[in-house]
Amino acid sequence: MDKQTKLSLEKTACKVRLDIIHGVHAAKSGHPGGSLSCADIITYLYFKEMNIDPKEPKKPDRDRFVLSKGHAAPALYAVLAERGFFSPDELFNLRHIGSFLQGHPDMNKTPGVDMSTGSLGQGISAAVGMALSGKHFGDGFRVYTVLGDGEIEEGQVWEAAMFASNKKLSNLIAFVDLNGLQIDGMIDEVNSARPVDKKFEAFGWDTIEIDGHDFDEIEAAVKKAKKSDKPVAVIANTVKGKGVSFMENAVGWHGKAPNDEQYEQAVKELETALAAF
Amino acid sequence: MSDVKTVATRVGYGEALVELGNKRDDFIVMDADLAAATQTGKFKDAFPDRFYNCGIAEQNMMSIAAGIAATGKRVFVSSFAMFASGRAFEQIRNSICYPKLPVIIGATHGGISVGEDGATHQCLEDIAIMRTIPNMTIINPADAIEAKKAVYAAIKHDGPVYMRFGRYAVPVIFDDSYYFKIGKANILRDGEDVTIIATGLMVDEAIKAYDILKGEGISARVINMATIKPLDNEAVLVAAKDTGAIVTAEEHSVIGGLGSAVSELVCDKIPVPVVKLGVYDKFGFSGPAGDLLDAFGLRALNIAEKAKAAIALKK
Structure with a gap:
């Protein structure tokens, strides 16, 4: 991609990170760490890759996105808002009574959300179902999903992986947000799913390993994946809490909102980064 | 009593799927490696390209069905009542019922009349489990005729449906003139x-x-x-x-x-x-x-x- 496009995506992702912090702080709860780690991937998909229309969120031929790690909803909401599906002002209502921004994605409440998720392991199966439907009925759309690295400890993920390759669902691309941390600690300590690439390969998928914060690498992976005749897992090495110094690689920021002081510091850091673009 | 015709409700289900398949092609049928027993095998034989076997993975099957329904298409999924409602409860709750997706669950082998397979396969809790989930509709037909009519009604229903069918051949009570409506006793x-x-x-x-x-x-x-x-x-x-x-x-x-x-x-x-x-x-x-x-x-x-x-x- 050209320099200008890359810069623009980086700037958008920075705004998305700021939105995530605003939302989680306003909600006084939520999951900032894993939202910040997958922010670049989701930004890329909605701003550069997917066939979608914010004015017609349900257009039948759209590409689908399933946030299998549903707790990263603040990232998805921020991207949808920045992309024009709804006003970024709404992000301050995250998790509030009556808000269409539920704690986990709700396809019937939020414009642009293609699947309700939140219970780990189920999103990838739903994405597989969408991909199967697309192939079966001859609809040309693609399906993208983002899994957590803790999430892939769920057995259902591997049931879905087995099925997807058996049915040759080459219209499915699954990102694994490999940030190395889950709620209770490092994935290697809790119950590591490593080696992630070898597991997906054993289940009949192609795999591509990338730096999940580098837009060139994200784009190259998607381009390559689209040429595969198999489902593809993009193993994205990421930093949990990316973009906020004190949240980076810190287990404690999985599911905790910043207090007012921490919020101000996070906002300051991200606004400084934004001003530099 | 020898003149009483007996047919299992699961047979009515399988026949109805084939009849529906002849009328419309906008739906998929799935099973979890029990197609012969659940009778979805009839549909598989008639329309092999419209049938997908998930293998022995009921949880995955339910969420896959949700994904298919989320693309605006209809889907039937079948397994034994025990595994459909029990093993895949949470997928039914969170992937299907919460988003109110029109997935039709054809759960066969409900109840004690499963027979020789014994307790692990005799589901006596499915209606209770399914009944607690908002948006769910539950139909338990009395005979094969009602089973068929229920299938026709279910595919038109705008939301998830759990249909309970039996393995055991039971007397046919109704004839083709029988009128079935969801929610009507x-x-x-x-x-x-x-x-x-x-x-x-x-x-x-x-x-x-x-x-x-x-x-x-x-x-x-x-x-x-x-x-x-x-x-x-x-x-x-x-x-x-x-x-x-x-x-x-x-x-x-x-x-x-x-x-x-x-x-x-x-x-x-x-x-x-x-x-x-x-x-x-x-x-x-x-x-x-x-x-x-x-x-x-x-x-x-x-x-x-x-x-x-x-x-x-x-x-």
């Missing part, structure tokens, strides 16, 4: 002393109980409650008012099933005695289906006894 016999509300294979037993009671000078109303959720509240409340006593009959645990649904409603609105016939908090065991129905007291005679008990409780 059918009064099969009228009476004024007591109402028997039955579902599934207990409907035929309830009709027989009517004759037994009639012979003893007791006039019973018999209601077929094929749709357990949403319950036909009006049919129940009118029965409570008209007859002042109710017996429920189901091939299911008395905890959480039809009897509970009726009791909950009646207690709230028109408290009259509700005596429940079902399986009393026990696991099943192996044996021929018919012998098991005898052993668990799921017969017309047992219904008649409960009816008399209900009448005795009237004020």
